[in-house]
Amino acid sequence: MKAIVVDKTGGPEALQFKDSPKPKAEAGQILVKNHAIGVNYIDTYHRKGIYPMPTPFIPGAEGAGEVVEVGPDVTDFKVGDRVAYTGSKSYAEFTPVPVLSAGKIPDNVSYSDASALLLQGLTAWTMVRDGYPVKKGDYVLVHAAAGGVGLLLCQMANLLGATVIGTVSNDEKAKLAKQNGAHHIINYSHEDTVARVQELTNGQGCHAVLDGVGASTFETSLKSVRRLGTLISFGNASGVVPPISIAILGEKSIKLMRPRLYAYIATKEEKDKWWGELFQLLADKKLNIQIYKTYKLEDAKTAHTDIESRKTVGKLLLEL
Numbered sequence: 550m551k552a553i554v555v556d557k558t559g560g561p562e563a564l565q566f567k568d569s570p571k572p573k574a575e576a577g578q579i580l581v582k583n584h585a586i587g588v589n590y591i592d593t594y595h596r597k598g599i600y601p602m603p604t605p606f607i608p609g610a611e612g613a614g615e616v617v618e619v620g621p622d623v624t625d626f627k628v629g630d631r632v633a634y635t636g637s638k639s640y641a642e643f644t645p646v647p648v649l650s651a652g653k654i655p656d657n658v659s660y661s662d663a664s665a666l667l668l669q670g671l672t673a674w675t676m677v678r679d680g681y682p683v684k685k686g687d688y689v690l691v692h693a694a695a696g697g698v699g700l701l702l703c704q705m706a707n708l709l710g711a712t713v714i715g716t717v718s719n720d721e722k723a724k725l726a727k728q729n730g731a732h733h734i735i736n737y738s739h740e741d742t743v744a745r746v747q748e749l750t751n752g753q754g755c756h757a758v759l760d761g762v763g764a765s766t767f768e769t770s771l772k773s774v775r776r777l778g779t780l781i782s783f784g785n786a787s788g789v790v791p792p793i794s795i796a797i798l799g800e801k802s803i804k805l806m807r808p809r810l811y812a813y814i815a816t817k818e819e820k821d822k823w824w825g826e827l828f829q830l831l832a833d834k835k836l837n838i839q840i841y842k843t844y845k846l847e848d849a850k851t852a853h854t855d856i857e858s859r860k861t862v863g864k865l866l867l868e869l
């Protein structure tokens with residue numbers, strides 16, 4: 550089959566389009582022929598070696614397609630089922646997927662939409678429902694508000710009744726984040742985020758700060774949380790947050806959380822709950838899926854260059 554293979558970690562050029570052995574569905578797995586493959590920031594961490602993986606490896610954490618083979622003991626799925634999944638090795642024509650990581654998708658949901666929504670949608674929904682359960686009247690600050698996770702966070706926090714403040718780097722992103730639920734936008738290229746947050750929250754700061762940018766925003770995020778508030782640091786787009794002394798949380802008695810999605814969907818019950826709620830939001834037309842661009846699988850390196858260049862908004866996909 551055709552696949553993207555990383556023999557040696559590094560820049561986007563590490564993503565090589567190659568022939569690779571076609572996998573089989575082993576016990577507990579289904580084999581999925583991918584129709585849409587999600588690009589996620591974590592793919593860049595794997596490619597660069599920030600999250601180390603044994604080489605060579607096929608990157609990719611999400612996809613959607615049809616089941617073409619089921620493992621010996623698999624009863625929940627059959628050949629021909631339309632599925633989406635989170636996991637690994639999705640930058641390929643075929644991906645073996647443990648059944649726990651896969652789910653059937655409704656007939657009226659396209660492979661592209663399923664793959665655009667799943668990983669970022671689960672990340673965002675678990676964050677606003679469990680990481681910090683957003684409630685009516687809250688102020689919530691969302692960094693990278695026009696990004697893949699960011700646009701979904703804006704919509705979801707708005708839906709739950711919060712006043713959403715989004716940070717972005719340019720006016721085009723500002724417009725999109727506003728169209729997707731942000732009430733106030735801070736363009737940090739020419740505005741002071743901490744000062745604007747204080748102004749918008751009557752000097753109190755935000756109940757929750759949702760920060761997927763990491764190193765460059767951590768200080769700003771700390772200053773933007775209100776007394777007894779919550780800071781969720783969920784990613785490293787600008788680099789890994791350096792080690793901190795927990796004493797810094799004491800000044801305002803704030804909670805600090807560092808979630809990873811996989812801890813939320815570790816059992817079938819958990820997976821069914823969060824998937825069910827997410828796809829229900831979609832069925833109820835409460836979510837707008839924003840696809841920036843669909844690239845050919847062989848152009849994965851361009852997709853990585855683009856997402857790291859900060860020019861993208863919403864979701865990037867690959868197709869064969």
Ligand SMILES: NC(=O)c1ccc[n+]([C@@H]2O[C@H](COP(=O)([O-])OP(=O)(O)OC[C@H]3O[C@@H](n4cnc5c(N)ncnc54)[C@H](OP(=O)(O)O)[C@@H]3O)[C@@H](O)[C@H]2O)c1
Pocket residue numbers: 588589590591668669672693694695696697698699716717718719722761762765783784785786787788808809810811856857858859860861862863
């Ligand atoms: N914890 C989890 O389980 C989990 C799951 C999914 C995603 N994530 C994290 O969520 C974050 C967002 O992921 P995404 O795929 O939706 O990406 P994204 O937000 O679409 O892209 C990253 C955005 O971060 C902002 N940014 C600020 N400084 C940056 C820098 N130095 N380099 C690159 N980007 C910078 C840019 O927006 P502006 O130009 O507007 O600032 C950029 O568009 C990532 O950190 C990712 O790792 C975590």
